[in-house]
Amino acid sequence: MTKKLFDKEMSLSVSRRSLLQSGAGLIGGAMLSTGMTIPAFAVGESPIGTWPAGSAGDTVFIGATIPRTGAYAAQGEDELKGMELAVEHINEGHDLIKKIAPKVTKGVLGKKVKLVSADSAAKPNQALQAQQTFINDNKIVAMTGSTSSAVAVALNKFAEREKILYLVAISGSNDTTGKDCSRYSMRQCFYGDTAANAIGPVLLKNFGKGKKAAFMTPDYTYGHTVTKAVNEYLTKNGGWTMVTNQVSPLGTQDFSQYLTNIANSGAEFIVNVNWGRDAVLSVQQAKQFGLTPKMKMVIPYQIPFLAKEVGAELTEGVFAATDFWWTLEDKYPLAKMFVSTFEKKYGYKPEWGAENAYMQFAMWARMVSQAGTFYPPSVIKEYEKGETFPSMVGDVHFRAADHQLVRPVIIVRGKAPKDMKNKEDFWEVMEVVPGEPLMQKPEASGCKLGDYT
16 A cells, blocks of 8 residues: 555544544445545554555455466356356345345445456466456455465465455365465355265265276366365275376366276276366266266266266266256245346356355355445454355355355256256256265364464
8 A cells, every 4th residue: 555545544544433433423335425435444443455445435346366268267257257247236236135145235335346357377376466466456355266276275375464355266175264274265165075075975875885986186286185085985985996096287188198097997987076178178088088988977076067068968977066056046046036137147057156256245245244344354253253144055154263154065967968958957956965064173174264463
């Protein structure tokens, strides 16, 4: 913050305290008779991060770094659409936002919300550089975006250092709210342990015990933690054996060497942990190599757009764990509202990346509006109250100890082309598994939250 801007913000802060002390009764976001907007302040607190500069005007900014190029680009674009729709709904006081954040009217604390975004290409350094630019240029009050858990972990640490809220987008690594957790970071989506503990019983029920599995693992924190969680569950509870684990770098185009090793491993199942474009190519090439459907494919952490890109013929009968699927609109009223408004705006049924992004923004609006300030520690403490509130998949709440949302995991199975009721009816929802029993205790995951200030 420049000295000139700091002096301006502190002058506004002093003016507001004087008004409160004189009984004017004005709050952050109210309008003075001169038409000047008063920022939402936590009275008596020292500046921290971009506060109070970031909320001094009539607009607050959120910085998003999502992959718009590279292996995870399709999923990044879907996330971005969810963010854009949420910002639109927040600013107009849409009924769906108000169901989740009842104190939101138009904007948050009287301020318009604006999204600024940049391509991370799923690269941590690129994401950090873009967020630093947003801090310098826009005084963002929150960050979001990831898709790659390597990016999420890097942004966790950056958020802690800069004292700016980080609303995690897609991140499946246990470490995001485990050993790499942050006081300033909140995650909505499911992750490796919860995926394993939700899909594991389904696999044992449908396929039995004592099976041989080949794993396909992307070589970074998401891949390693998901593979570890799924393998441990199946080994411990079903006597399954990992006969090979084929680890590939992010952005692999040719999976032939890995698939050849799987073909010679004696595996009965392929547990494919690859994500984004890597998942699409590995699923297609497994079919071309003749491995599937002879070997059963399992997707423990479902990839948005996978079925659309590879075709229902290749996902037929495949079990997957996911965060959300659009047919849940038949079960949950908020899901119905979301699917309807999203499809009207973008022309397709939302995938779970968009749903995850929308919910993160809606929950942030809830917490800020309840705190009555953008002051980061006050907003964080709203998350940590652990209050139950509605979501697209029923009532949910945050755990104070690791900032992980307690939410269900959805188990789906790929439909045969002949059973699809429309062109986007790829998956059948098999189970909605309650979230709390799926989660490790925060102390078991290694989470140690940092300081508020």
